Amino acid sequence: MTTAAARAADLRNLWTLPGVYAPQADTHLLAQALHAEGITVGMDVLDLCTGSGALALLAARMGARVSATDISRRAVMTARMNAARAGHRVRVLRGDLAGPVAGQRFDVVVSNPPYMPAPHVRRTRSHRTAVAWDAGRCGRQALDRICAHTRELLRPHGVLLMVHSGVCGVEESLRRLTETGLHCSVTDRAYVPFGPVIIKRQPWLRAQGLIGADEDAEELVIIRAERS
Numbered sequence: 001m002t003t004a005a006a007r008a009a010d011l012r013n014l015w016t017l018p019g020v021y022a023p024q025a026d027t028h029l030l031a032q033a034l035h036a037e038g039i040t041v042g043m044d045v046l047d048l049c050t051g052s053g054a055l056a057l058l059a060a061r062m063g064a065r066v067s068a069t070d071i072s073r074r075a076v077m078t079a080r081m082n083a084a085r086a087g088h089r090v091r092v093l094r095g096d097l098a099g100p101v102a103g104q105r106f107d108v109v110v111s112n113p114p115y116m117p118a119p120h121v122r123r124t125r126s127h128r129t130a131v132a133w134d135a136g137r138c139g140r141q142a143l144d145r146i147c148a149h150t151r152e153l154l155r156p157h158g159v160l161l162m163v164h165s166g167v168c169g170v171e172e173s174l175r176r177l178t179e180t181g182l183h184c185s186v187t188d189r190a191y192v193p194f195g196p197v198i199i200k201r202q203p204w205l206r207a208q209g210l211i212g213a214d215e216d217a218e219e220l221v222i223i224r225a226e227r228s
């Protein structure tokens with residue numbers, strides 16, 4: 001099996017409790033970027049918004065000391081369970097973004113945060129699942145906070161690897177990260193067919209000007225930002 005095929009198989013083998021985000025195209029693209037970054041033994045890696053723990057586990061497999069956070073109790077249980085099954089030590093903490101690791105510094109921060117624009121705040125039972133992707137009307141609720149605060153989490157020459165959709169503004173992320181003094185660029189892109197959430201919201205997203213009339217694929221980007 002090739003390394004890429006082995007990585008994809010590892011992601012497919014993860015368990016997820018109901019309501020926890022199972023690895024998808026964005027997870028795969030970010031896993032590829034994390035692998036390419038060249039994590040070495042003993043590096044400190046933080047997986048913000050870990051979900052199933054997919055990216056945390058990949059970093060642990062590469063020899064990193066890994067911390068991971070998620071706001072969802074079920075996601076934290078899932079990530080801990082997957083780490084135990086794989087025989088890797090991952091410190092999985094429940095809390096808001098980097099809150100649980102405040103004051104600590106990392107060589108690499110990896111994040112697949114919620115980034116889907118949402119027309120309303122859900123107060124129904126589906127809320128628990130939607131936390132994995134809904135991110136306010138512009139889709140930037142978590143992204144803007146990550147852009148503003150990642151520099152404080154990075155050691156000198158530390159790197160942020162983050163994935164999100166073109167729908168919520170790639171230039172905006174680059175601008176905000178640059179404003180904090182990080183050197184950033186888009187290092188990879190993929191186009192994936194619209195999934196069920198975008199399809200359901202298509203009329204609203206079009207009315208907001210967030211997707212074009214003829215668009216039927218979502219652009220995913222990897223943003224790499226480095227501290228000097």
Ligand SMILES: C[S@@+](CC[C@H](N)C(=O)[O-])C[C@H]1O[C@@H](n2cnc3c(N)ncnc32)[C@H](O)[C@@H]1O
Nearest residue numbers: 021023027049050051070071072096097112132
């Ligand atoms: C798109 S999923 C990504 C999961 C996983 N990292 C992956 O790539 O498959 C986003 C995750 O962010 C979590 N999340 C949402 N808001 C959060 C917040 N404010 N702080 C920490 N985690 C959050 C959700 O519970 C969900 O597990």
